[in-house]
Amino acid sequence: MTETKKTPLLDELEKGPWPSFVKEIKKAAAHNISSQDLLGQLELSYEDKKAHWKHGGLVGVMGYGGGVIGRYSDVPEQFPNIEMFHTIRLNQPSGWYYNTKALRQVCDVWEKYGSGLTNLHGATGDMVLLGTKTEYIQTIFDEVSNFEEHPMDLGGSGSNLRTPSCCAGPARCEFAMIDTLDLCHDLTNEFQDYLHRPMWPYKSKIKISGCPNDCVASIARSDISIQGTWRDDIKINQEAVREYVAGGFDINGMVISKCPTKCIAWDGNELTIDNANCTRCMHCINKMTKALRPGDDRGATILIGGKAPILQGAMMGWVIVPFMKLESGSGYEELKEFLEKVWEWWDENGKTRERLGELILRLGMRNFLRAIELEPIPQMVMAPRANPFFFWWPEETVQD
Amino acid sequence: MAFIEINGQQFEVDEDGFLLNPDTWIEDVAKYFCKEEGIDELTEDHWKVIKYLRDYFFQFGIAPMVRKLCKDTGYSLKGIYELFPTGPAKGACKLAGLPKPTGCV
Numbered sequence: 001m002t003e004t005k006k007t008p009l010l011d012e013l014e015k016g017p018w019p020s021f022v023k024e025i026k027k028a029a030a031h032n033i034s035s036q037d038l039l040g041q042l043e044l045s046y047e048d049k050k051a052h053w054k055h056g057g058l059v060g061v062m063g064y065g066g067g068v069i070g071r072y073s074d075v076p077e078q079f080p081n082i083e084m085f086h087t088i089r090l091n092q093p094s095g096w097y098y099n100t101k102a103l104r105q106v107c108d109v110w111e112k113y114g115s116g117l118t119n120l121h122g123a124t125g126d127m128v129l130l131g132t133k134t135e136y137i138q139t140i141f142d143e144v145s146n147f148e149e150h151p152m153d154l155g156g157s158g159s160n161l162r163t164p165s166c167c168a169g170p171a172r173c174e175f176a177m178i179d180t181l182d183l184c185h186d187l188t189n190e191f192q193d194y195l196h197r198p199m200w201p202y203k204s205k206i207k208i209s210g211c212p213n214d215c216v217a218s219i220a221r222s223d224i225s226i227q228g229t230w231r232d233d234i235k236i237n238q239e240a241v242r243e244y245v246a247g248g249f250d251i252n253g254m255v256i257s258k259c260p261t262k263c264i265a266w267d268g269n270e271l272t273i274d275n276a277n278c279t280r281c282m283h284c285i286n287k288m289t290k291a292l293r294p295g296d297d298r299g300a301t302i303l304i305g306g307k308a309p310i311l312q313g314a315m316m317g318w319v320i321v322p323f324m325k326l327e328s329g330s331g332y333e334e335l336k337e338f339l340e341k342v343w344e345w346w347d348e349n350g351k352t353r354e355r356l357g358e359l360i361l362r363l364g365m366r367n368f369l370r371a372i373e374l375e376p377i378p379q380m381v382m383a384p385r386a387n388p389f390f391f392w393w394p395e396e397t398v399q400d
Numbered sequence: 401m402a403f404i405e406i407n408g409q410q411f412e413v414d415e416d417g418f419l420l421n422p423d424t425w426i427e428d429v430a431k432y433f434c435k436e437e438g439i440d441e442l443t444e445d446h447w448k449v450i451k452y453l454r455d456y457f458f459q460f461g462i463a464p465m466v467r468k469l470c471k472d473t474g475y476s477l478k479g480i481y482e483l484f485p486t487g488p489a490k491g492a493c494k495l496a497g498l499p500k501p502t503g504c505v
Binding site: 201 | 415418438465466478487488490502
């Protein structure tokens with residue numbers, strides 16, 4: 001063991017009420033030399049105000065083109081035990097539900113071959129194992145994928161389908177309009193090849209939320225966002241509404257006046273909703289969980305194009321399919337066909353490192369819609385175009 | 401940086417074993433790397449992919465996109481992984497002496 005180094009700057013972060021990551025690393029460092037060196041390098045970064053990792057890194061396991069993020073220290077002579085400090089992404093179970101057996105066996109493997117440090121979880125959803133050497137990667141993969149109970153596979157990285165993730169869903173939420181857990185698991189299995197073997201112009205992410213509250217932020221952080229919704233009437237329990245009001249709930253201030261389309265009314269005794277004008281924003285249901293429920297005709301809205309700023313600016317997903325039935329156990333064939341068409345068009349037309357949203361921006365919705373065989377509909381736009389520079393298809397024009 | 405020695409010749413490589421200078425590549429470099437990338441013996445199919453990658457790189461200054469590689473060589477992605485178990489980037493590009501793929505890998 002190397003001598004424990006002094007870390008005065010990091011020690012400051014052991015103070016205060018929030019759980020301290022410094023304490024966590026120190027706990028791991030008590031019996032792991034790479035965690036000790038990580039603490040040392042981090043202290044150095046705090047002093048220098050810059051990162052001490054080299055650019056890039058390319059490591060992996062046989063058969064896969066992604067799943068492991070290679071990382072090398074740029075001060076290995078000072079911190080030899082983190083000269084290599086690779087990250088392994090493990091595909092999390094849908095909704096991050098674990099039992100202790102599943103967690104314990106990963107911990108056992110990670111204590112043996114890794115730094116003992118983890119990230120639960122990465123922003124995309126994976127269980128992240130932080131820091132190991134090249135020579136252990138294949139062994140770790142072989143062990144976790146051969147657990148008798150709850151074996152785990154790698155998640156995605158690179159220009160491929162990244163690990164799909166979903167909200168807690170119907171397992172513990174009465175708003176879930178689709179079985180997010182089943183759908184996430186099903187899509188992950190269906191598209192294993194796309195996930196493990198990068199073949200696309202760039203990354204592509206799928207996130208699934210059970211309702212428009214969007215608890216996995218799918219609209220902002222996935223190229224393909226699937227959000228549960230319904231298309232019939234909100235179910236009202238009038239008795240429960242009256243109980244809310246009798247209990248002092250300011251129904252006019254908190255619900256009626258907040259409705260974005262003003263389609264909900266309260267006459268002092270009866271709550272009415274003009275469902276044809278409801279945009280299913282969830283507000284009234286969120287406010288009166290005991291009185292209001294989403295309708296029974298359930299499915300999902302599919303939005304497309306969400307991404308971070310590089311290169312063309314940040315985008316949130318926009319509506320491409322207002323409603324699709326997604327019943328659990330149905331095989332989700334319609335959705336899968338839709339996804340294949342979208343990816344095929346993007347793979348054929350996308351430039352290197354061009355996200356789906358950027359490609360649609362470059363080639364236009366009309367080309368995209370024609371390729372995936374969808375008709376343009378008003379729900380796809382906030383407002384019609386404000387300029388007159390409209391392209392016609394050649395067959396729509398009269399040629400002299 | 402580290403050096404490897406092949407037939408008495410020195411080659412500079414990075415920590416992932418990629419050649420730093422693609423111009424210094426010789427066929428023995430591919431033969432030298434193939435074991436650690438899970439390849440027993442380099443067949444004609446391997447050489448076809450390696451030559452394609454080098455030609456493309458010296459013409460355009462970048463590695464081809466995977467779809468382009470598959471189309472131009474006629475191998476499916478599955479076929480490429482059968483030839484190069486660690487994939488087109490870590491496997492084939494490394495054997496071909498191309499610079500290490502970068503970005504959000």
